[in-house]
Amino acid sequence: MVKRIFWVSLGVVVGVVAVSKAEAYVRANTPDKARQFVLGPDQDHVMQRSLRGLFDEFNATRLAREQELNAQYADKLG
Known part of the structure; x- marks a missing residue:
């Protein structure tokens, strides 16, 4: 059970880091119109x-x- 919790937690952390890195890359390397298409109009709260x-x-x-x-x-019981 502890191993399972560890691996799930590790997967969540890796996912959060990957999303934040991808978001930072998209913000830095795309024009505003493309960013709005990818991230939506509310670009400040994508991770949330x-x-x-x-x-x-x-x-x-x-x-x-x-x-x-x-x-x-x-x-089965009824």
Whole structure:
């Protein structure tokens, strides 16, 4: 369990660093119109939007799986 937590944490950290590096590269090397197309009109909060999207997707998947398991075990017990 500790190994799994370590690897998930490492993956999250690597993902955050990769997103921030990519964002910095895009900001430094692209014209404003292209940046707005890639990053959206709110260019100051790209990382927060990305992390929020990941968190929302994780929660939606977790809830769907939880409902699936609840239905599966309710059928076995009922």
